[in-house]
Amino acid sequence: MERVKHWIAAALLLVAALQAGAQERFIVMASTTSTEQSGLFAHLLPAFKAASGIDVRVVALGTGQALDAARRGDADVVFVHDQVAEEKFVAEGFGLQRLPVMYNDFVLIGPKSDPARVAGKDIAAALGKVAAQGAPFISRGDKSGTHAAELRYWKLASVDVAASAPKGYQACGCGMGPALNIAASTNAYVLADRGTWLNFKNRADLAVLVEGDTRLFNQYGVMVVNPAKHPHVKTALAQAFADWVVSPAGQASIAGYKIGGEQLFFPNAKAK
Amino acid sequence: MTAALIELHDTAVRFGALTALSGVDFVLRPGERVALVGANGSGKTTLLRLLHGQLAHDGTRRVQRDALGREPPQAMVFQRPFLLRLSVWRNLMVALWLAGVPRDERAARAAQALARVGLADQRDRPARVLSGGQQQRLALARAWAVRPRVLFLDEPTASLDPGAKREVEQLITEFAQEGQQQGLAVVMSTHNLGQAKRLATRVVYLEGGRVIVDLPTSEFFNQSLPDAAAQFVRGELPWNA
Amino acid sequence: MGGGFGESLHAAIALLTGFDARLAEVVGLSLAVSASSCALAAGFGMAAGAWLAVARFPGHRALVAALNTLLGLPSVVVGLVVYLLLSRSGPLGSLGILFTPKAMVVAQTMLVLPVVAALTRQLIADAWRGNGEQLRSMGAGVLASAALLLLHERLALVTVGLTAFGRAISEVGAVMIVGGNIDGVTRVMTTAIALETSKGDLPLALGLGFVLLALVGAINVTIALIQRQQGTHSEAMGR
Numbered sequence: 001m002e003r004v005k006h007w008i009a010a011a012l013l014l015v016a017a018l019q020a021g022a023q024e025r026f027i028v029m030a031s032t033t034s035t036e037q038s039g040l041f042a043h044l045l046p047a048f049k050a051a052s053g054i055d056v057r058v059v060a061l062g063t064g065q066a067l068d069a070a071r072r073g074d075a076d077v078v079f080v081h082d083q084v085a086e087e088k089f090v091a092e093g094f095g096l097q098r099l100p101v102m103y104n105d106f107v108l109i110g111p112k113s114d115p116a117r118v119a120g121k122d123i124a125a126a127l128g129k130v131a132a133q134g135a136p137f138i139s140r141g142d143k144s145g146t147h148a149a150e151l152r153y154w155k156l157a158s159v160d161v162a163a164s165a166p167k168g169y170q171a172c173g174c175g176m177g178p179a180l181n182i183a184a185s186t187n188a189y190v191l192a193d194r195g196t197w198l199n200f201k202n203r204a205d206l207a208v209l210v211e212g213d214t215r216l217f218n219q220y221g222v223m224v225v226n227p228a229k230h231p232h233v234k235t236a237l238a239q240a241f242a243d244w245v246v247s248p249a250g251q252a253s254i255a256g257y258k259i260g261g262e263q264l265f266f267p268n269a270k271a272k
Numbered sequence: 273m274t275a276a277l278i279e280l281h282d283t284a285v286r287f288g289a290l291t292a293l294s295g296v297d298f299v300l301r302p303g304e305r306v307a308l309v310g311a312n313g314s315g316k317t318t319l320l321r322l323l324h325g326q327l328a329h330d331g332t333r334r335v336q337r338d339a340l341g342r343e344p345p346q347a348m349v350f351q352r353p354f355l356l357r358l359s360v361w362r363n364l365m366v367a368l369w370l371a372g373v374p375r376d377e378r379a380a381r382a383a384q385a386l387a388r389v390g391l392a393d394q395r396d397r398p399a400r401v402l403s404g405g406q407q408q409r410l411a412l413a414r415a416w417a418v419r420p421r422v423l424f425l426d427e428p429t430a431s432l433d434p435g436a437k438r439e440v441e442q443l444i445t446e447f448a449q450e451g452q453q454q455g456l457a458v459v460m461s462t463h464n465l466g467q468a469k470r471l472a473t474r475v476v477y478l479e480g481g482r483v484i485v486d487l488p489t490s491e492f493f494n495q496s497l498p499d500a501a502a503q504f505v506r507g508e509l510p511w512n513a
Numbered sequence: 514m515g516g517g518f519g520e521s522l523h524a525a526i527a528l529l530t531g532f533d534a535r536l537a538e539v540v541g542l543s544l545a546v547s548a549s550s551c552a553l554a555a556g557f558g559m560a561a562g563a564w565l566a567v568a569r570f571p572g573h574r575a576l577v578a579a580l581n582t583l584l585g586l587p588s589v590v591v592g593l594v595v596y597l598l599l600s601r602s603g604p605l606g607s608l609g610i611l612f613t614p615k616a617m618v619v620a621q622t623m624l625v626l627p628v629v630a631a632l633t634r635q636l637i638a639d640a641w642r643g644n645g646e647q648l649r650s651m652g653a654g655v656l657a658s659a660a661l662l663l664l665h666e667r668l669a670l671v672t673v674g675l676t677a678f679g680r681a682i683s684e685v686g687a688v689m690i691v692g693g694n695i696d697g698v699t700r701v702m703t704t705a706i707a708l709e710t711s712k713g714d715l716p717l718a719l720g721l722g723f724v725l726l727a728l729v730g731a732i733n734v735t736i737a738l739i740q741r742q743q744g745t746h747s748e749a750m751g752r
Binding site for chain 3: 011014015018028033037041042057058059060071072073074174175176177178180181184196199200201202203230232
């Protein structure tokens with residue numbers, strides 16, 4: 001009988017452990033792996049919780065997956081960086097309104113030796129040289145915001161990677177970190193967001209080669225999922241987050257996030 | 273003529289391509305003690321299992337039923353007993369439970385059975401640490417506790433040393449004699465003709481899946497038998513008398 | 514990469530000795546999710562496996578073959594299926610358990626249930642082969658035989674449970690998809706390792722890996738000791 005009591009106690013403990021977080025006020029936010037890996041959320045969300053008492057649970061996926069999850073109703077709010085896809089999301093009726101929040105920038109990473117001589121401030125020219133040289137290039141190939149941006153820059157360089165990929169072009173179907181890992185091991189060029197790069201520890205011989213081109217700026221938007229499509233969405237709580245992140249308090253918090261003294265994200269919400 | 277407990281009529285048992293028994297007619301009456309003898313592969317174990325109702329077969333098998341249509345309780349003891357990894361006591365209780373004995377009677381019957389076979393002091397030991405002879409006695413206790421009308425034994429002493437053999441044989445004889453009044457029938461397969469002579473009232477000799485000889489014990493060992501049977505008897509007897 | 518393992522070992526030791534609160538949270542959740550899944554899988558899987566070992570009916574062999582095929586179910590497939598079931602747009606969406614530990618338990622249970630059932634079936638079938646006749650002779654039907662043989666083989670079933678637990682706690686595909694690897698809510702050892710790897714923080718990832726291995730090793734040793742104890746204990750106590 002004693003043993004049975006022990007098993008019951010253990011089972012109750014288990015159930016308690018699994019209930020973790022079940023009762024708090026919380027919303028689910030679908031965002032991107034690059035944003036999470038930049039460390040922004042660890043800085044921003046506690047500030048929001050202090051201000052509102054609301055827990056934000058971040059599910060980090062690629063932009064495409066994040067929007068799909070929201071379409072399925074599995075998230076209350078979306079925070080990604082692909083304006084075209086976001087506007088489509090709202091147009092389809094899945095999102096209430098797209099609010100611009102902040103931008104960060106992309107950088108072109110490559111081997112320090114820079115065999116294709118891309119270093120500089122012009123992303124289109126740089127990619128043109130990569131294609132011409134057939135230098136190894138890693139694409140995320142995963143429908144993410146970064147991937148979408150990469151494809152836009154190739155277009156600017158008049159290279160149609162879908163029709164005929166340049167020699168050395170490899171799509172990994174993976175997140176930013178793994179792509180950087182592959183680039184590090186194969187001395188390849190790769191387009192990355194600055195946040196992930198700053199946090200990336202496995203750099204090998206890689207360095208930032210192209211930065212500062214205004215076309216490299218990466219705009220983030222926040223959208224509350226439309227309760228008309230998914231009545232269970234915690235609209236009030238999600239709206240509270242959206243309102244806060246574009247408010248002076250939220251914008252200040254974003255600006256306050258630094259890695260090694262460097263600011264990563266630049267708030268640019270429209271003043272009300 | 274008392275009513276038969278179990279009747280087999282023109283039965284056959286096949287395992288795939290192998291015919292283990294064919295053309296077998298058999299009647300078992302209360303109070304009989306039957307020894308099934310024959311070489312390995314003669315079909316005696318198959319006949320035993322068939323009588324017990326464990327095998328698919330051709331032909332007919334009829335079992336006497338009571339007013340409620342129930343078959344008489346039967347129990348079988350094997351050459352090597354299967355005992356659960358539980359105590360001696362619990363093994364008995366499981367058997368009583370499976371036999372449908374009411375809960376409040378089980379403890380009494382189990383205690384009686386254990387005492388009867390001389391294992392009362394072993395009741396809390398794991399059944400599987402008992403010696404071969406003790407395990408077989410436990411198997412007998414298990415069978416005895418459910419008060420069967422037919423007791424089947426498949427070479428019950430074949431794996432035992434001579435001392436244990438004697439003990440177990442003694443118990444079987446006692447059970448058979450005590451059960452006589454209630455009409456207990458015993459069917460035992462054995463290699464050992466001496467055992468057959470000592471325990472049985474009737475001896476059945478099988479060969480190649482057929483019943484060759486079926487006689488009361490005294491006649492079996494005195495009359496002239498068909499050649500093969502006679503040879504078998506001569507071959508077995510000097511070693512096992 | 515020579516410094517790689519050295520660095521990771523260092524990171525692992527630092528993790529273990531530092532009693533990091535977040536590490537404890539992650540480890541605790543891993544244990545809770547996998548233990549719950551194994552308990553559920555054991556309950557249903559052992560019963561089903563034992564029944565399958567003893568029962569005979571048309572299509573029995575096909576069912577056994579199907580079960581053995583499910584042994585090789587990839588965890589990502591299970592994750593995907595459970596995700597689609599539990600998504601708000603899916604049939605069980607109203608339960609609202611997606612991206613919570615409960616969903617992870619559901620997914621891992623589905624993953625290890627075939628493992629438990631198939632291994633139990635094998636075990637009980639072997640026991641049945643030798644001893645089924647005695648059980649049937651004593652009047653045991655399918656359910657009684659299955660139950661008695663499970664009791665009879667309880668020690669071996671411990672190793673089945675252990676195998677299932679190992680499979681559950683080291684899988685990442687299912688819990689990643691249905692849990693979402695949410696910091697502080699659904700992050701377990703394996704998803705944490707995946708995250709750190711993708712961030713390029715390899716020493717930390719390997720460090721977490723060592724912690725996971727140490728955990729599984731410790732559990733294995735504990736169970737082996739218990740089994741040995743039980744072996745001698747039952748001799749003495751007559752169980």
